[in-house]
C-alpha cells in the first residue's frame with residue numbers, strides 16, 4: 172500500500188468542505204496518517220456547478236457506481252443526506268468491501284440498526300462523527316476518552332438554527348419568533364423549510380445517537396418526547412429573564428436509579444449555567460461523568476468547514492484502521508452489538524422536574540386562588556408567582572414556577588386550568604432545569 176484512496180458521494184456544502192480540507196491540509200494529513208490520502212473520485216448529480224474548490228475534471232462523475240465499484244477506493248464518504256438513495260449507497264459500499272464515513276444523522280437515527288448490522292456482516296466500519304454537533308468531537312469523546320464513566324446527566328444544545336433564534340429572542344425583547352426565523356433564513360442559518368430544525372426533529376436524531384453512546388440504549392424516535400421551539404412566545408423569553416433563566420432547546424438524558432429520562436424541549440436554565448453562554452449558531456454539550464465530573468463541549472455544530480473537519484477526522488481514523496488491519500476495534504455505538512438494549516427509558520409522564528406555567532387569566536378576584544387550588548389538588552407545589560399588568564384582551568398573564576412536580580400531574584392540572592371560564596387558552600408550559608430548585 173502506498174496511498175489510501177477515498178471516494179466522495181455528494182459534492183454539496185459539506186462535500187466541498189471535505190475536498191477543501193483534503194487539499195489544503197494534504198501534507199499534515201499525510202504526515203499524520205503515514206500515507207497520502209487521495210480523493211480519487213467525486214460523484215454528484217451535478218458536476219458542473221462551481222463548488223468553490225478546484226478539482227481535476229476527471230475526478231468528477233455523475234455515476235455513483237464509479238465510486239462504489241472502484242477497487243482502489245477503500246473509504247466511501249456519503250454526503251448526499253436523506254434516507255434513500257443514501258442508505259442503498261452505504262449498503263452497496265459495504266458489499267463492495269469499503270469503509271464508510273457519513274454525516275447523515277437522519278439515516279442513522281432511523282435505520283442505524285440495519286446499517287450497523289450490514290457493516291458488521293461485511294466486516295467493515297462506519298464512522299459518523301459529523302452527524303452530531305458538527306465539528307465538536309463529542310461522539311469520539313463519549314466512545315473513547317470518557318468510556319470509563321457512567322453518565323448521570325447530558326444536557327445538549329445540538330441545533331444551531333434553534334439556538335440562533337432563541338439567542339436573538341433573548342437579546343431583542345419582544346421580537347416575534349417569525350421575524351427571527353426570517354433573519355436566520357436571510358443569514359443562511361435556517362433552511363427555506365425550517366420544520367426539521369424548529370420542530371426539534373434534527374435534534375432528536377442527534378439525541379438518539381448520543382443516547383446509544385452514553386447508555387447503550389437504542390430508542391426509536393417515536394418513543395422520545397420531542398417539543399420544538401416553533402411556538403415560542405417573546406413574552407415567555409422575557410419572563411425567563413425576570414427569573415434569571417435563559418431558554419434553550421435542550422436534549423436531556425438524565426439517569427434516575429435504573430431508569431433514564433430522555434426528552435427534548437425548550438428548557439429554562441439559569442443564566443449562570445455553562446450552557447447559557449452557548450449562544451448563536453454554536454452547539455454545546457454539558458455532561459456529568461461519575462468519575463470525570465462536569466464537562467462542557469463547545470463549538471460549531473454545523474457549517475461547511477467544521478462539519479467537514481469531523482468527516483475528514485473520520486476518514487483519517489478509518490485510514491489508520493485500514494493501514495493497521497484493525498477494522499471494528501471500537502464498536503460504532505461504543506457497546507458491542509449484543510449489549511445494546513431498547514429498555515430502561517422512563518415514561519415521559521413519570522418525569523419529575525420544575526415547571527414554568529403561564530396562564531392568561533381574567534383579572535378578577537378569586538381566579539388566582541382557583542388556579543392555585545387546582546395545582547394543589549394535583550400535588551404541585553408553587554415556588555413563586557408573578558402576575559403582570561392587564562393586557563389588551565382583558566386577561567393578565569400569571570406565571571407560576573413550581574417545585575418538583577410530576578409531568579402527568581402538571582398536564583392534568585393544565586387541562587383543568589384550561590377548563591376554567593376565567594382562563595383564556597391552555598397554559599404555556601416550559602420545563603426548567605435548575606439544580607438549585609427542588
Ligand SMILES: NC(=O)c1ccc[n+]([C@@H]2O[C@H](COP(=O)([O-])OP(=O)(O)OC[C@H]3O[C@@H](n4cnc5c(N)ncnc54)[C@H](OP(=O)(O)O)[C@@H]3O)[C@@H](O)[C@H]2O)c1
Nearest residue numbers: 181182183184185215216217250251252274275473474478
Ligand atoms: N450542512 C451542514 O452544516 C451539516 C452539518 C452536519 C451534518 N450535515 C449532513 O451532511 C450531509 C450533507 O449535507 P450538505 O449540507 O452538504 O447537503 P447539500 O449541500 O444539499 O449537498 C448534498 C449534495 O449531494 C448531491 N446529491 C443528492 N442526491 C444525490 C445522488 N443521488 N447522487 C449523487 N449526488 C447527490 C446534491 O446534489 P443536488 O444539489 O443537485 O441535489 C448535493 O450536491 C447531510 O446528511 C446532512 O444532514 C450537514
